[in-house]
Amino acid sequence: MDDGDFSTKSDAFLTWLQQIGTTISSKIQLADLRSRHAGRGVLATADIAEDEELFTVPRSSILTAEASSLPAEIKEQFDDQWLSLMAAMIYEYQRGSDSTWKAYFDVLPASFNTLMFWSEEELECLESSAVVKKIGKSSANESFKAKILPILQQHTDIFKTTGMSDDQLLALCHRMGSTIMAYAFDLEKPGSGSTAPRNEEDGWEEDEEETELLPKGMVPLADMLNADADRNNAKLFYEDDKVVMKSITVIKAGDEVFNDYGPLPTADVLRRYGYTTHNYAKCDVVEISLDLIKQMAAEGVKLKGPDLGERTSYLDEHGILEDGYDISHASSDPESPQFPDELCILLNTLLLPKADFDKMKQNDKLQKPALILESVRLLYTIIVRRRAEYTFNALDDGFNSLQLNAAPIDISSASHRQKQARLVVAGEKKVLQEAAAALQKMLLGTGDGNKKRKAPTDTFEEEAKAVRAQRSNGEHPSKKTKH
Numbered sequence: 095m096d097d098g099d100f101s102t103k104s105d106a107f108l109t110w111l112q113q114i115g116t117t118i119s120s121k122i123q124l125a126d127l128r129s130r131h132a133g134r135g136v137l138a139t140a141d142i143a144e145d146e147e148l149f150t151v152p153r154s155s156i157l158t159a160e161a162s163s164l165p166a167e168i169k170e171q172f173d174d175q176w177l178s179l180m181a182a183m184i185y186e187y188q189r190g191s192d193s194t195w196k197a198y199f200d201v202l203p204a205s206f207n208t209l210m211f212w213s214e215e216e217l218e219c220l221e222s223s224a225v226v227k228k229i230g231k232s233s234a235n236e237s238f239k240a241k242i243l244p245i246l247q248q249h250t251d252i253f254k255t256t257g258m259s260d261d262q263l264l265a266l267c268h269r270m271g272s273t274i275m276a277y278a279f280d281l282e283k284p285g286s287g288s289t290a291p292r293n294e295e296d297g298w299e300e301d302e303e304e305t306e307l308l309p310k311g312m313v314p315l316a317d318m319l320n321a322d323a324d325r326n327n328a329k330l331f332y333e334d335d336k337v338v339m340k341s342i343t344v345i346k347a348g349d350e351v352f353n354d355y356g357p358l359p360t361a362d363v364l365r366r367y368g369y370t371t372h373n374y375a376k377c378d379v380v381e382i383s384l385d386l387i388k389q390m391a392a393e394g395v396k397l398k399g400p401d402l403g404e405r406t407s408y409l410d411e412h413g414i415l416e417d418g419y420d421i422s423h424a425s426s427d428p429e430s431p432q433f434p435d436e437l438c439i440l441l442n443t444l445l446l447p448k449a450d451f452d453k454m455k456q457n458d459k460l461q462k463p464a465l466i467l468e469s470v471r472l473l474y475t476i477i478v479r480r481r482a483e484y485t486f487n488a489l490d491d492g493f494n495s496l497q498l499n500a501a502p503i504d505i506s507s508a509s510h511r512q513k514q515a516r517l518v519v520a521g522e523k524k525v526l527q528e529a530a531a532a533l534q535k536m537l538l539g540t541g542d543g544n545k546k547r548k549a550p551t552d553t554f555e556e557e558a559k560a561v562r563a564q565r566s567n568g569e570h571p572s573k574k575t576k577h
Contacts, residue, residue, distance in 0.1 A: 100126060103200045104134065110197035111315055114155040119148050122351060124318060131369070134201065135320045135350055142345040148328060149315055150336045156281070157195050157312035162186055165252060168245065176274065177241055179310055183270045184246070188254045198314050206272045207368035210234075212511060219515035222483035223522055224381035224418065225361035238267040276367050277317040278310045282332040313337060319353040323373040326354035357430075361518045370514050378521040379420035380529075382437070382480055387419075390476045391444045405443055408455055414439050421477070421529050432532060433473070435463035442469050465536070474533040481526045481558035482565065484519060530554035 104124055111118065121142050127135040142148070154161065159169055162182035172178035186193040193199070209217065209229045220226050243263050246253045255263060316330050316339055327343045328351050345351060355363065357377045364370050388402060409415045419437040422430065442461035445468045446454065454461065465473065534554070 097126075100128070103197075106197045107201045107314075111151075114194075114314075115152045116155065116315060117150045118315070119146070121146075122148055124315075125350075127320070127350075132320050133203070134318050136315075136318055138345045138347050138349050138351060140347050142341050144341055144343050146341045148339040148341060148351065150338045151313055151315060152336050154335075155194075155314060156337070157183065157186070157198070157314070158281070158309060160309075161311075163189075163194075168249060168252060171245055172241070174241070175310055176271070177237070179274055179278070179312075180267060180270045181242060181245065183273065183312070184266060185253060187270070195312075195314075198312070201318075202273055202277065204269070206269075206276070207511070208272055208276070209365045209368075210268060210272060216511050216515070219512050219519075220361075221485060221515075221519050222480075223361055223518055224383075225359075225365050225518065228362075228365060234268070234271065235264060238264055238271075242267055274310060274312070277312060279313050279316065279330065281309045281311045315339075316353075319351055321355045321367075322350075322352040322371070323354055323357075323377070325350075325352050325373070327352055329353070360521050364514055364518060370517055375521050376423060378525050379422045380480065380522045380525045381418040381420055382476060383418045384416065386479060387437075387440065387444075387476060390472060390479060391441075401448065402444070405446075405451060409440060409443060409460075412460055414443075414460065421525055423525060424528055424532060432529065433465070437473075438463040438465050438469065441472055442466050445469055445472065467537075470533055470536045474530065474537070477526055477530050477533065478554065478557045479561060481523065481530070481554070482561035484523055484526075486555070486559055486562070487516075527554065 104126070108118075108124060119142075121138060121140040122136050123139050125135055125137040127133060136148075159172070159175070159178040159182040162169075162185060164182045164185040168181065168185075169178060172181060186195050187199050190196060205211075209220075209225065210231055217226055217229075239260070243260060246255045246263055250256045258266075313330065316337065319328065319339075327341055327345050327349075328339055329342050330353070331338045331340055341351075355367070355374075358366075358374055359378045360370050360374045361378070363374050384406075388406070392402060406415055414436050416436060419434050419440075421437075422432055424432045439461050442463075442465065443451065443454075445466065446461070531554070
């Protein structure tokens, strides 16, 4: 898009905002931040005090399925809020200048760099990151084909789909679905006075608690703010008839106004929004799958199938069992432990002598989350095996220490996508190294750790390399590592 077209659409959007009753402080402006690879953003034109109103948007102008002029008989065919909003957006988009939201659609992206649109070759650069499993493109396509395409094709008097192939319709669904994922807000009820969470629930997958989720909506102008975990200085608040963006700290003239996505790992920022910044690295996690845990428990402590099944079933009944557990960076916040309580309880339970497990089950109790020594040893072995699933690349050190600009980095080319993938992977390897070091420290504290002079991370990397080498040679990973 050339500069003139970009500016013209921004001006038309601002004019439309005024027409629908949006109020905008004279201390901010919508700015062209393409030089920072950040598209549009909002800048302060004067010093802004804390708790100052930046802009307001009438609730009636928020694009929701209910607010759309999509005929009621079509809306009634959807029982999923994501799909209903998607259908409403397709309808309003196809209406062009007849739609209330025409100027709004003109400033929303027509293409995305989110993981949904990466090629298989590009996704391979993410190696063993669990984020690849979360993309859900196949399940999204199945849902679109089963629940949206038939309606679009049956109602050509409402949707302009005559002559469009299934592939073209799927592309349109993905465009609107990705727009919702990147820009929609979870809408609080009028009068709640609370801040508005943005995109806290993933799309594509149906949720058994869907009816309890907050409705989603597109809030014009609010979604023009870029996000920054460290420099977040504004939040959206709800009032009875409008939503209000307010400053939550002092903002200096010339500074950008930032919202926040919440504690998202770099991998999820890339998956959902199509870019990365260093500011979300502190939220990075590595998923340890339940399958890997059960495999290592069976190998390490000879836990037999029936006994393993009995223990996992018991933990499942008590809400402890999950498909995977996120290991994170060490934190002083007890609400965000490096090793989640559920994982610790699982390991402690798997390692209980059978008589002790039977007694615990009889008393209907759970193990405490503090890791016992045997669990520390097992978890270290699991972390080694998980690290071995990633490659060992000399570039990782460079990416770990790379000082990125605070602004998002453009990944519109393949080389940028590969770079962003390596940043995600390097961040996850760092999480594993920190986890290994923490476990080594626990073991050393008991006199049970590796007493070599090498740093714990060095021995950890060597052990993981050995496991990977054995796997590459077709051998069974070594069981000789003991700590």
